[in-house]
Amino acid sequence: MNRSLAVTMFLALLLALGLAPAARAANEADYKTAYSAAEAAAKEAASLRHQWTVTVSTLAAAKKAADGGDFDRAVAAAREAEALAKASIFQAISEKEAWKAMEIR
Amino acid sequence: MASSIRVRATANGDTTEVQALIQHPMDTGFVKDAKGELIPAHYIQQLKFECNGKDVFVADWGTAVSKDPYVKFSFKGAKKGDDLKVSWTDNKGASDTITAKIS
């Protein structure tokens, strides 16, 4: 749980500081790595039945950018999708117990 | 198929209050369907209420009226038991009519 939070924060930070896209332009291999990581995280979120709509649309945006040859944008979108998926997994796991705090008793 | 018009008219003294609900898509022609194709305009052009052979309410409508429109108005000069005829025609040439008794 803490690890996935750390990963999420790290990715968020990377994006926030604009460090994610490295100095050189991204190529197709970078995209494939980023996309498959994002896809795996999204699959896990879906299996927990906690998928977010934004994860799905950001993943689609990454694919679309890659199909258009814009790998910088594709990699950025894929990383964003991965961060979103990781956040939704965190939500799913923490809510396994946290929902009880909301309950009317 | 049941009528597309629901109407209720009640006389109270010399005033008759009329309420009507009409089932109609009232498509504006600006909305797209799920496939992204424009839904052609389809709307009521004229709505008419007649009582004892006289027009008591005539509305010329365009596309700015909502789907399944609801109309409420009152008029003078009718009494219980009179017939109130409601009719509409739309831009595709379809029409419907119903006659209700004022109660």
Add this chain to the structure above:
Amino acid sequence: MKAARTSILLGSLSAALVALALTSPRVVAADKVDPVADAKAFQNFFFQKFPTVKHEDFVNGPYSMNEDMKRQWQEKEEFPPYEFALDAGKEMFVTPFKNGKTYADCFPNGGIGIRQNYPYFDEKEGKVVTLELALNRCREANGEAPYSYVKDEMASLTAYMAFTSRGKPMDIKIPDDPRALAAFENGKRYFYTRRGQMNFSCASCHVQSPGERIRAEILAPALGILNAMPIYRSEWSGMGTTSRRFVTCNSQTRAVPLEPQADEYRDVEYFLSYVANGLPISGPGARP
């Protein structure tokens, strides 16, 4: 563009942190499933939060919370927008299938005045069966194609069945079966679980904020919210079923909705209906 994305990310992150903060302090002691006590606590919560609302008025959703809306609604009820669906539903209900049977053959009491008993726990199947599910199963058993769960025909049929049951108190039973208790508990879990990028649970709106505005709308209380189903929503300019309400609520919190009549939806319908036991059926309803 980048700034906007970043803020969304940071937003979800802080939401996650809030969720984390909520987890730790509260350690829940009793995990025994006790639906009777749950229903009592649930009803008392709303009765105490809204001491001036008559108990049977909760089923009228936002109209029980706002005088102004209530007056508009009462006027609308003289000529309700669900009337066309109701007539269509009645016609469909009495029209025989190709094999000559009708919906009445599938339901106790010919399907009239039974809405308050749905959903029920089917001990043979080991699962919750909702009215919408039972209707489609009835169609399939008689060689007809099932209807879409979210609107049109399904909404018309359930509108008619609700109408014949108006005023009857919701009467959901939980049999002495561990699977039924598990379904109730799972429904409760689903109801209180935060989901979607907005990090909202059903309870975030319908327990914490009924009567408050969300944009231009007044939120309905969770208590009795299903008693009014199906509903004509002006926003949809059409009818919607319980399934439709669950699906759209999910997507509004930016959660990917489940398929209609998924186990979770069936269970949450079971939970919400059970805790509304005793409150009258008011469907079909009209909502802004």
